[in-house]
Amino acid sequence: MIEIYLRLVDKILTPIIFxxxxxxxxxxxxxxxxxxxxGLVAASAIELTILARGTQATRDRYGPWAVPLAxxxxxxxxxxxxxxxxxxxxFRSIWLEFSMAGEKLKLGTPQLFDLGVMFVVVGxxxxxxxxLGEAAEVAVPEQTRLERQREDRHR
Amino acid sequence: MTLDFWLEVLLAVMAFSLMICFVRLYLGPxxxxxxxxxxxITSHAIGIFALLAMRSKAAALLDAAIVTAVLGFxxxxxxxxxxxxxxxxxxxxxxx
Numbered sequence: 001m002i003e004i005y006l007r008l009v010d011k012i013l014t015p016i017i018f019x020x021x022x023x024x025x026x027x028x029x030x031x032x033x034x035x036x037x038x039g040l041v042a043a044s045a046i047e048l049t050i051l052a053r054g055t056q057a058t059r060d061r062y063g064p065w066a067v068p069l070a071x072x073x074x075x076x077x078x079x080x081x082x083x084x085x086x087x088x089x090x091f092r093s094i095w096l097e098f099s100m101a102g103e104k105l106k107l108g109t110p111q112l113f114d115l116g117v118m119f120v121v122v123g124x125x126x127x128x129x130x131x132l133g134e135a136a137e138v139a140v141p142e143q144t145r146l147e148r149q150r151e152d153r154h155r
Numbered sequence: 156m157t158l159d160f161w162l163e164v165l166l167a168v169m170a171f172s173l174m175i176c177f178v179r180l181y182l183g184p185x186x187x188x189x190x191x192x193x194x195x196i197t198s199h200a201i202g203i204f205a206l207l208a209m210r211s212k213a214a215a216l217l218d219a220a221i222v223t224a225v226l227g228f229x230x231x232x233x234x235x236x237x238x239x240x241x242x243x244x245x246x247x248x249x250x251x
Contacts, residue, residue, distance in 0.1 A: 006232065017225055024218065032215045041222060044229050051232055 010052035017045035021118075028114050035114030039121025046122075047129050055133040066126040073119025080112035162210045169206065173199040186241070190234040197227025 025038035050058045084092035095108035176199060180192040201220045208216035 013225075013228075020218075020221060020225070024222075032218060037222075041225065044225055048229055048232075051229070051236065 006052035010048055014045045014049055017048070018042060021045070025114060025118055028111070035117035036121055038114075039118040039125065042118070042122050043125030043129065046126055050129055050133045055130055055137055058133070059130055062126050063130065066123045066130070068123075069126075070120050070123030073116045073121075073123060075116070076119065077113050077116025080109045080116060083109050083112070159210065162206055166203065166206050166210070169199055169203050173203070186234075186238055190231065190238060193234065194227065194231045197223060197230070200227070 021038040021041040024033040024041060025035060026033075028034035028038075046058070046062060049061070081090055083094060084090055087094050095106055173196065176192050176195045180189055180196065183189040183192055200223050204216050204220035204223060208214065208220070
């Protein structure tokens with residue numbers, strides 16, 4: 001079930017997709033992007049890993065992180081919303097402006113909330129993609145039907 | 156003949172070509188044909204995104220094109236795996 005070509009693609013493409021996810025995450029709020037979309041793109045990178053390396057290797061790599069990641073994300077999101085209480089109400093945003101070398105960098109609780117959403121989406125996606133992959137591998141035994149047919153023809 | 160005019164022409168050509176791809180997706184006698192049609196449709200989507208980004212000068216559409224490319228690739232790989240694991244005999248009998 002592990003393809004050589006797909007493993008090469010996975011080695012090259014997965015870091016690039018994660019970079020796209022980080023880029024989309026950092027651009028959030030004022031322009032297209034944000035935590036949810038970044039989480040979905042990261043989930044597609046993980047799906048590519050599952051397709052290339054099989055569910056067992058992927059579970060060894062990402063499995064222990066999935067559920068704690070979702071929990072941490074939910075905590076961060078709620079914490080970011082509660083931080084807004086300092087500024088007058090639930091979900092009010094607090095912005096910090098840094099200036100470095102003439103460039104302004106704005107960080108605030110919306111970014112923190114987006115980070116939480118991204119963690120929740122990634123953790124949930126890892127869980128269900130691994131479950132789906134395992135179900136598919138149980139449904140089809142190791143030797144695929146196509147290979148079996150080829151062997152039958154050779155006989 | 157300005158750039159905008161040729162962008163319109165290219166969009167029209169892409170739209171027509173996309174329509175033909177959808178016809179193949181609808182008619183396609185078996186799953187491999189439909190998979191190829193799906194892959195072609197995602198390529199068309201990327202091209203149309205790029206042309207629209209040029210026409211409206213919206214750089215954000217290029218990100219949509221990148222994400223479409225990634226998701227289209229993963230989708231095609233999943234469909235290919237599904238075809239690999241299925242029974243080819245069923246489709247051969249359909250064509251007769």
